[in-house]
Amino acid sequence: MxxxxxxxxxxxxxxxxxxxxxxxxxxxxxxxxxxxxxxxxxxxxxxxxxxxxxxxxxxxxxxxxxxxxxxxxxxxxxxxxxxxxxxxxxxxxxxxxxxxxxxxxxxxxxxxxxxxxxxxxxxxxxxxxxxxxxxxxxxxxxxxxxxxxxxxxxxxxxxxxxxxxxxxxEHFDEATVTRYDRARHRRDGVAIARIVNGRCGACHLDLSRAFIDKAKHASTSDPVDCEQCGRWLVVVAS
Ligand SMILES: [Zn+2]
CATH class of the missing domain: 1.10.287.1490 (Helix Hairpins)
Structure with a gap:
């Protein structure tokens, strides 16, 4: 990805x-x-x-x-x-x-x-x-x-x-765009979200410190899924 x-x-x-x-x-x-x-x-x-x-x-x-x-x-x-x-x-x-x-x-x-x-x-x-x-x-x-x-x-x-x-x-390969579009369709138009103040930026579930650590260390090509809504989550350096 x-x-x-x-x-x-x-x-x-x-x-x-x-x-x-x-x-x-x-x-x-x-x-x-x-x-x-x-x-x-x-x-x-x-x-x-x-x-x-x-x-x-x-x-x-x-x-x-x-x-x-x-x-x-x-x-x-x-x-x-x-x-x-x-x-x-x-x-x-x-x-x-x-x-x-x-x-x-x-x-x-x-x-x-x-x-x-x-x-x-x-x-x-x-x-x-x-x-x-x-x-x-x-x-x-x-x-x-x-x-x-x-x-x-x-x-x-x-x-x-x-x-x-x-x-x-155009920067993405077709399979990625297809996967992203499908995820967007399944989840009210949002496939991927930021982690904001320790919460999922889409469903606002509080995330555990352990989960956030996992997200921080996840490869940018393989983001973690929110435990509640299943969206891909990304830690964005502020
Ligand atoms: Zn979520």
């Missing part, structure tokens, strides 16, 4: 690349975009709801008006009939029916006024939502651009590190 210090340098590059990948996912700009999209969706929903509410009330008004026209022609017919009726009982029955229809018309007029209020308030709310929509759409666009800028900055950093990583990897 190649010098473990060189492998540690490869590990550092890989860890930095991984960290940038995590940072890319957790960018504040990504959260801001999500928030802006949520707000836009809420505004779109509000607009649709209010338009639907206005249309439903409008349809009810039209139905009332249609029924009103039928009632008015019936009333006209009954009133005409009343003028020709002679029998008092028949006249009484007609008058009763006319008064019922008049009461119905009055109730329908009240209902129509209430519905007109609904149409007005829904139209106003839809108008406000429509105005807010323009701002919400612009906010999403701005957030998308801010995220793209932040992402491309990180991408440039990753590209530079990836280039260095490729150059460094």
């Amino acid at each position: 190649t010098d473990s210090l060189e492998l540690l340098a490869l590990q550092d590059l890989d860890s930095n690349i991984d960290a940038l990948g995590h940072r890319r996912l957790r960018l504040a700009e990504r959260t801001a975009l999500k928030d802006a999209e949520t707000k836009l969706l809420a505004t779109q929903r509000k607009l649709a709801t209010e338009r639907k509410r206005a249309a439903a009330a409008q349809a009810q008004i039209e139905a009332l008006e249609h029924a009103g026209q039928l009632r008015d022609s019936k009333l006209a017919r009954l009133e005409k009939q009343l003028k020709t009726v002679i029998a008092p009982r028949e006249a009484e029955a007609l008058m009763h029916e006319i008064s019922l229809l008049n009461a119905e018309r009055s109730a329908s007029d009240d209902e129509e006024l209430e519905l007109l209020d609904v149409v007005e308030s829904a139209d106003n709310a839809a108008g406000s939502a429509d105005t807010a929509l323009t701002g919400a759409e612009a906010a999403v666009e701005a957030a998308k651009q801010a995220l793209a800028v932040a992402e491309s900055e990180l991408d440039r950093e990753v590209a530079a590190l990836t280039q260095s990583r490729a150059e460094l990897a």
Whole structure:
């Protein structure tokens, strides 16, 4: 195996690349975009709801008006009939029916006024939502651009590190890189770690003095494995 210090340098590059990948996912700009999209969706929903509410009330008004026209022609017919009726009982029955229809018309007029209020308030709310929509759409666009800028900055950093990583990897034989990559995959991206303050730099297990002595004297081409996490450990002279 190649010098473990060189492998540690490869590990550092890989860890930095991984960290940038995590940072890319957790960018504040990504959260801001999500928030802006949520707000836009809420505004779109509000607009649709209010338009639907206005249309439903409008349809009810039209139905009332249609029924009103039928009632008015019936009333006209009954009133005409009343003028020709002679029998008092028949006249009484007609008058009763006319008064019922008049009461119905009055109730329908009240209902129509209430519905007109609904149409007005829904139209106003839809108008406000429509105005807010323009701002919400612009906010999403701005957030998308801010995220793209932040992402491309990180991408440039990753590209530079990836280039260095490729150059460094050329120093190792293929078997070593394969072994290192497999170990990295098995152990959350970390194949080799430093011993820091008597602890494994990866899993933070306290290491015995005897173990550290063994690590100090281990050949750089054959590092010791952490007793807890199994990663290769290297003592780095400070
Ligand atoms: Zn460990």
